[in-house]
Amino acid sequence: MGVDVETISPGDGQTYPKTGQTVVVHYTGTLTNGQKFDSSRDRGAPFKFIIGKGEVIKGWDQGVAQMCVGQRARLTCSPDFAYGSRGHPGIYPFLCRLIKDIKLKIVNLYL
Numbered sequence: 001m002g003v004d005v006e007t008i009s010p011g012d013g014q015t016y017p018k019t020g021q022t023v024v025v026h027y028t029g030t031l032t033n034g035q036k037f038d039s040s041r042d043r044g045a046p047f048k049f050i051i052g053k054g055e056v057i058k059g060w061d062q063g064v065a066q067m068c069v070g071q072r073a074r075l076t077c078s079p080d081f082a083y084g085s086r087g088h089p090g091i092y093p094f095l096c097r098l099i100k101d102i103k104l105k106i107v108n109l110y111l
Helices: 058-064
Strands: 003-009 022-031 036-039 047-050 072-077 098-108
Touching (some): 003 058, 058 072, 058 098
Antiparallel strands (some): 022 047
């Protein structure tokens, strides 16, 4: 399956991140049963990463690259685009699908 990107609310429709650019997002991660396991929103601090550098799971790298600034989307990541057969002990089981509610706030080459 990879990653499925479902728009919750549209963004500017113009500013899409490219490989090597830094993005800033707010997110909430849940399992398919709705159990929340992480949230930048709860911490009040957005998360920053570089597209295509492997700093995040493959589902984020590929899913956020399809989003534009201001867009909020639900990314559903298959296990091979999340944490695969290893899972993350104590947080989410192996071979599970992850759902991320992400809002792309900023795309910047120089962050």
